[in-house]
Amino acid sequence: MAQTVYSAAGSDIAQSAPQVKPKRQPNGFPAVVPALVLIVLFFVVPITALLVRSVLDPKPGLGNYAQLLGSWTYARVFANTFEVAALVTILSVAIGFPVAWMLAIMPRRWGAVIFAILLLSMWTNLLARTYAWMVLLQRTGPINKLLIYLGLIDHPLAMVNDLTGVTIGMTYIMLPFIILPLQGVIKNIDPAILQAAALCGANRWKCLTRILIPLALPGVAAGALMVFVMSLGYFVTPALLGGTSNMMLAELIAQLVQSLVNWGLGGAAAFVLLIVTLAIYALQLRLFGAGRLSHGGQ
């Protein structure tokens, strides 16, 4: 925010900054108070209560954590969760990058159409979209029917109630979260740099691998982090499109709390997930820095 004000105001105002600065850069604290209160009341307090519960329920101690980290069942659920999140992140980047690139360089009018499609898909009810995939992917669904009709397969492929289903469904849902930040970053890359590279004799492949991808990397990292972390805690899509052998952590937590009435173990699982998420975020900050993240690589 401050950056855009400066650049719009121009350098002569920046020079007379002593009087203007307090106005231009107000102390932001009062403005964030409502948000802070909200976060403390509805996030920090309940999370703390859950954490307390995880070490007190059913009896004081670290029993819940020992149970969680010491059992193969839960280890498998953790592994599944990371496997799915990693798969979805890789696929989202692979599919999202070309789309973001295209969006950044295509004429504005066409870009707006693609944008509208992206946003519309994001705004459509999540449950409805997930059910739609269920119908599309099932053995008697249109995709299998088409493949059989075309003679590409003899028997319907199993694409739902397993890892394939979860990965397809979640990648589709996560795509906008990587395309939107990424196209902002790519748009901000000065085309003159690419021209300069071409003039210096770089072919298209070199331009892509040596210029475009490195410059877009902070955007890729920001988007990938978002997708990975969101995927770690995802519930609806894995619950509907996955089978039990690839159960993810959020499902386990819901099951522990809702049907097994084990708040302690559920709390411990939720807390481990939170720690992992924060650790990934810290790593990202370390590697790419907060400023570059939030300003899209500028």
Place this chain on the structure above:
Amino acid sequence: MRKMIVAAAFAAALALTGAASAEEIVFTSWGGTTQDAQKAAWADAFTKKTGVKVLEDGPTDYGKIKAMVESGNVSWDVVDAEGDYAVQAGGNGMLEKLDFNVIDKSKLDPRFVTPYSVGSFYYSFVIACNADAVNGKCPKTWADLFDTKKFPGKRTFYKWSAPGVIEAALLADGVKPKDLYPLDLDRAFKKLDTIKNDIVWWGTGAQSQQLLASQEAPYGSFWNGRVDLLKRSGVNAVMSWDQNITAADELVVPKGTKHRDLAMKFIALATSAKPQAEMAAAAGYAPINKDSAALMDKSARAMLPEEHTATQVNADMNYWAAHRDEIAKRWYAWQTK
């Protein structure tokens, strides 16, 4: 102006929440067609009779009940819960004892009455098949359903740890119904292992119907009411009642409710003959009041588990209540393997 609107909206919201503590109770169930039927047959009738409004909430969540009871802030007055949970939660001090001076239990099926709960409705796990998917070659027995050579393809079973699937596995393996309990879990899981790769799980009644109708799973184990509804909608579903396994939902009152008396009155009405009959006819489940069947028409009655008692197997709710946690642990560990 905008401030005034906001203030007015706020005041209205306050007034609304204030009103909730007057003459209103909250009934919580599982949503979907079941709760629609319960609302029509019970809640609306209760409001008409007593003037007390019944607010609907859902879905039932045992974690929430525990949190409410422990915090002393109970906002659910009557809850539809699974039978094994009801027995267990009663023993754990989560539930109010029912007042059988208000609720007439003499007419209720004694299989589904405990000091803390009475049946809401009951159902059977039956074997069903989409005849169109398999040219009419449908499994008749649990042994058939576990036979992947004779009946290849996917079969669907109830996903959650609850009475039904383990019993089916043991019956399929040749255990006599009278020898089912205590459940031989090792044997059950060994039998389940033989078909594990061919199982598609259903988590909700609606999902079970979707799987069968779309032929994603041409056969499986279903709640009888759901298959009945599918047949009515035109799906060529074939049902086998052989060794149908009964289980029930129960009505319970979370401990510390502020509307205990009204909750008892609500349950008294909900379990009386006519509301039970109406609910059963609409949802395709069975009434737990012994006088209800006589009030139902012939075609609806033919679909009830009590017309198929010859080979019926009753899931033992007391056994399940006592071993609920232990079975659940093994069940989910086995599922994620």
